Amino acid sequence: MRRISLTLLLALAFPAFAAAAARDTKLALVAYSTPREAYAQLIPAFQKAAAGNGVSFSQSYGASGEQSRAVAAGLDADVVAFSLAPDITSLVQKHLVPQSWNKDRWHGMVTRSVVVFVVRDGNPKHLRTWSDLLKPGVQIVTPNPFTSGGARWNVMAAYGGALRAGKTPQQAQAFLAQMWKHVVAQPSSAREGLQTFLAGRGDAFLAYENEAIFAQKHGQPVQFLIPKATILIENPIAVTSISQHKQQAQAFVNFLHTKPAQRIFAENGYRPVIKGVTQGLSFPVRPQLFTIKYVGGWAQVENKFFDPNSGIMARIERASGG
Amino acid sequence: MAARAIALPAAPARRPGAPGLAVGISTLYLSAIVLLPLAALGWRAHGWNAITNPQAVAALKLTLMASLVVALVNAAAGTAIAWTLVRDRFIGQSFVNALVDLPFALPTIVAGLTLLALYGPRSPAGADVAFTRWAILLALLFVTVPFVVRTVQPVLLELDTEMEDAAASLGASRLATFRHVIFPNILPAILSGVALAFARAVGEFGAVVLISGNLPFKTEVVSVYVFGRIESGDAGGAAAASVVILAISFGVLLAIGGLRRWAIRHDR
Amino acid sequence: MTGKYTVRFAALGYLAVLLAAPVGYVFWRTFRHGFWPAWHAVTAPDAVHALKVTLILVAIAVPANTVFGVLAALAIVRHRFPGAGVFNAVVDLPLALSPVVVGLALLVLYGRGGWLGGHHIVFALPGMVLATIFVSLPFVVREVVPVLREIGTEQEQAAATLGASALQTFRRVTWPAIRWATAYGIVLTTARALGEFGAVSVVSGRLAGQTESLTLYVQDRYQAFDEVGAYASAVVLALIAVTTLILMTALKPKEGAR
Numbered sequence: 001m002r003r004i005s006l007t008l009l010l011a012l013a014f015p016a017f018a019a020a021a022a023r024d025t026k027l028a029l030v031a032y033s034t035p036r037e038a039y040a041q042l043i044p045a046f047q048k049a050a051a052g053n054g055v056s057f058s059q060s061y062g063a064s065g066e067q068s069r070a071v072a073a074g075l076d077a078d079v080v081a082f083s084l085a086p087d088i089t090s091l092v093q094k095h096l097v098p099q100s101w102n103k104d105r106w107h108g109m110v111t112r113s114v115v116v117f118v119v120r121d122g123n124p125k126h127l128r129t130w131s132d133l134l135k136p137g138v139q140i141v142t143p144n145p146f147t148s149g150g151a152r153w154n155v156m157a158a159y160g161g162a163l164r165a166g167k168t169p170q171q172a173q174a175f176l177a178q179m180w181k182h183v184v185a186q187p188s189s190a191r192e193g194l195q196t197f198l199a200g201r202g203d204a205f206l207a208y209e210n211e212a213i214f215a216q217k218h219g220q221p222v223q224f225l226i227p228k229a230t231i232l233i234e235n236p237i238a239v240t241s242i243s244q245h246k247q248q249a250q251a252f253v254n255f256l257h258t259k260p261a262q263r264i265f266a267e268n269g270y271r272p273v274i275k276g277v278t279q280g281l282s283f284p285v286r287p288q289l290f291t292i293k294y295v296g297g298w299a300q301v302e303n304k305f306f307d308p309n310s311g312i313m314a315r316i317e318r319a320s321g322g
Numbered sequence: 323m324a325a326r327a328i329a330l331p332a333a334p335a336r337r338p339g340a341p342g343l344a345v346g347i348s349t350l351y352l353s354a355i356v357l358l359p360l361a362a363l364g365w366r367a368h369g370w371n372a373i374t375n376p377q378a379v380a381a382l383k384l385t386l387m388a389s390l391v392v393a394l395v396n397a398a399a400g401t402a403i404a405w406t407l408v409r410d411r412f413i414g415q416s417f418v419n420a421l422v423d424l425p426f427a428l429p430t431i432v433a434g435l436t437l438l439a440l441y442g443p444r445s446p447a448g449a450d451v452a453f454t455r456w457a458i459l460l461a462l463l464f465v466t467v468p469f470v471v472r473t474v475q476p477v478l479l480e481l482d483t484e485m486e487d488a489a490a491s492l493g494a495s496r497l498a499t500f501r502h503v504i505f506p507n508i509l510p511a512i513l514s515g516v517a518l519a520f521a522r523a524v525g526e527f528g529a530v531v532l533i534s535g536n537l538p539f540k541t542e543v544v545s546v547y548v549f550g551r552i553e554s555g556d557a558g559g560a561a562a563a564s565v566v567i568l569a570i571s572f573g574v575l576l577a578i579g580g581l582r583r584w585a586i587r588h589d590r
Numbered sequence: 591m592t593g594k595y596t597v598r599f600a601a602l603g604y605l606a607v608l609l610a611a612p613v614g615y616v617f618w619r620t621f622r623h624g625f626w627p628a629w630h631a632v633t634a635p636d637a638v639h640a641l642k643v644t645l646i647l648v649a650i651a652v653p654a655n656t657v658f659g660v661l662a663a664l665a666i667v668r669h670r671f672p673g674a675g676v677f678n679a680v681v682d683l684p685l686a687l688s689p690v691v692v693g694l695a696l697l698v699l700y701g702r703g704g705w706l707g708g709h710h711i712v713f714a715l716p717g718m719v720l721a722t723i724f725v726s727l728p729f730v731v732r733e734v735v736p737v738l739r740e741i742g743t744e745q746e747q748a749a750a751t752l753g754a755s756a757l758q759t760f761r762r763v764t765w766p767a768i769r770w771a772t773a774y775g776i777v778l779t780t781a782r783a784l785g786e787f788g789a790v791s792v793v794s795g796r797l798a799g800q801t802e803s804l805t806l807y808v809q810d811r812y813q814a815f816d817e818v819g820a821y822a823s824a825v826v827l828a829l830i831a832v833t834t835l836i837l838m839t840a841l842k843p844k845e846g847a848r
Contacts, residue, residue: 033810033813034813036810036813036814037814058797058798058800059797059798060795060796060797060798061796061798061810062791062796065553066553066791066792067796069552069697070697070713070792070795070796072702073697073701073702073712073713074701074702074707074708074712074713075713075795076713090555144536144546144550146550146551146553146554147536147546147549147550147553148553149553183537184453184535184537185453185535185536185537186535186536186537186542187531187532187535187536188531188532188536188546188549191812191813192531192532195435195438195532196438196532196535199438199439199442199443199444199452200442200443200444201442201443201452201453201535214815215815218814218815218816219815220815306554307554308372308550308551308554308555308556308559309369309371309372309375309556309559317377317538318375318376318377318538320537320538320539341664341665341668341669341671343661344661344662344664344665344668344669345665345669345671347658347661348658348661348662348665348677349665349677351654351658351661351662352658352662352677352680352681352727355720355723355724355727356680356683356684356724356727357680358699358706359692359695359696359698359699359720359724360683360687360695362695362698362699362704362705363691363694363695363698363699365698366698399601399604402597402600402601402604403601403604403605405597405601406597406598406601406602410594410597410598412598416839418602418605419835419839420832420835420836421605421609421610421613422605422609423777423778423781423831423832423835424609424613424781424828424831424832425609426778426781426782426784426785426831427781427782427784427785427827427828427830427831428613428616428785428824428827428828429785429787429805429808429809429824429827430785430787430788431787431808431809431812431820432616432808432820432821432824433612435812436612436613436615436616437612439615440611440612440615460608463608464608464609464612467605467608467609468778468781472729472733472774472775472777472778473732473733473736475770475774476733476736476737476768476770476771476774477736477737477740477771479770480737480740480741480767480770480771481740496593497593507740508736510736510739510740511736511737511740514732514735514736515732517682517732518682518685518728518729518732521682521683521684521685521686521728522685522686524685524686525685525686525687525688525689525691526688527688527689527690527788528689528787528788544688545688545690545691548688548690548691549688549690552690552691552694557694557698560691560694561694561698564687564691564694564695567686567687568683568686568687571683571686572679572680572683572686575678575679575682575683575686576675576676576679579675579678579679580675586739
């Protein structure tokens, strides 16, 4: 008799236990700095949904590379969302993110953007293409690709743009070296880059569309245009392998790919990874858009271009003044 | 209170407890707080190419030169400011005194932003030094203002004016009094402040990074270069570079310490 | 007489260009839209929490470095132990490291896989405290050492001859002489601890509402183009530094009481 009632008790109690367990779930989100305001809307939206019922969050926002290194050094994380894939693959190498992180239908990406030119009011120097940037006297501002991982998007956009214009890889590299001679400031981050440009330096600032839109939303006098050939920026997200709440974390990541969530991202300036959420918003598709695969994929590009000792950009930087 | 007084008969034997305690505790603290992390960092140093390549060497040279210049400017300016705050009387003096520590308390981003706004392309005074080596000096001078001022001030306050009065009554000019009476007594303090200013200038990142433009070989300081190494996944190289920077700074600090000892001995 | 005015105007001119203008600019940007926007910015919950975190860091780092500073100064000047010169130089060394490298060193030591890893030191308050102590270490030492040298040992020796214990000698003879220097050292240490950004940023983990100090908060606001929020928080830090100075100055011995 006692055993049966015990079982009955447990059976009745179990849903309550399960609910209590869910109520205790705290997910640690470690993200880069720009989507902070987007997540401020997304997290409450998730918590209202069934999957997110009773889930609370701790949030950490900072520069993408710095956040990635923090997780590698022991910062607790259930979900990591960074600005570019290499910041996730470095965690894969340390067995903190599963190798299968990008094997889902969105290839591990949650938002997109494109590299743009931020120009002066009215674009007085008529800078529209990558070759325009090499016109005599044109001054470029771009974050340093070594101090700002995100700035690598800029370099690969320029390189890919040269390839699209018909250059060979050799010529495209020479194009990069030429372009670098026009760089008059290399701020250490994208935010500082915009500050530098708004303070009056340079004719063109290489930026990411979502950050330019964000700046506009916050009252900054930013004018930008999308060059015909530009790279598709893809921002990755993953559930960590050290997560104690993999189910709920995955539920959150899945939620971020639903229409309402992607709409929120779109309203914050990001290009969505699914269709049908951009009504009323302007995200022009440029004819010569390409992805990182077109220029070799991150694994190859990281080594070939951005190895601090032997990479092409390291050599270009060294040649720029030595 | 002047250091040069009548020699006393031999001092009684020191009680061993107290000095041992001071040395012991402070050494333990210093080791735990400073040496241990530095050792861990040094352990990770790997890849000396990070500091021997031309770009790194240029950044290091630029930083050391700028830091020495800034330290020297501070020696003069800091002494003058400390003098004005201690020996002078004018309206608003306490306000000026309060200003002196602010470069420390302000986050370095704010320092960078204000210097860029005031002394950059949109400078209201038309003084645009941004993205040049002058910008580096400006930013470093800003963050090192408090050092020499605050090390000289307490010494000036403690300095007995008897000697100066004696010199003046003997007919010495103000300049001669300064050179022969006051200066030797504040030189050790100046050098203390100079050491601090030098060290801080070498390690400064936030105030310089925005206004300098970080152009390799031209305006890239070594702290930005090292940050680039960390961000590119070369923590070992960054650690190696840091070890070299520390070694050089250590050498300079030892030299300044030696200079201070020479100044004290020479003075007797 | 002109010498005095030359020095005064040179000093004040230098400070006007280098210091007063930037500080004035900060205040202008803070109050540009009036007092209330600035007030709302600094009383926002995240700002208040960040201020609390900063005050905790200061409350631990400053006393620790002050005690260390006085002991170390005594050790260096009064007790010539082997290695005093090296010790003296090491004291300044923390400054020569850029903040990012300081953070890296602390992560390497206390982070995952480090010699002292796995004890919840980094990405929590203890790590931030260690970083703050590290970068503000030298100031009390540097202030007190020159004064200790300047005053010489005669009075202390006299006190010892008269039978005073080490502690009595310190309290009655040494301390009154170094009080001013220690006060300035405390002011500098506090200001430096308040304004520290880089190292704390790396070791804090930037957990919103938990491990964000006020300087990190300033950066957040800057990142979000919240100009008033960023500058107003900077003003709070500046005001705390000034308050510390005022407090220390208020402990000033009366004129001629020495």
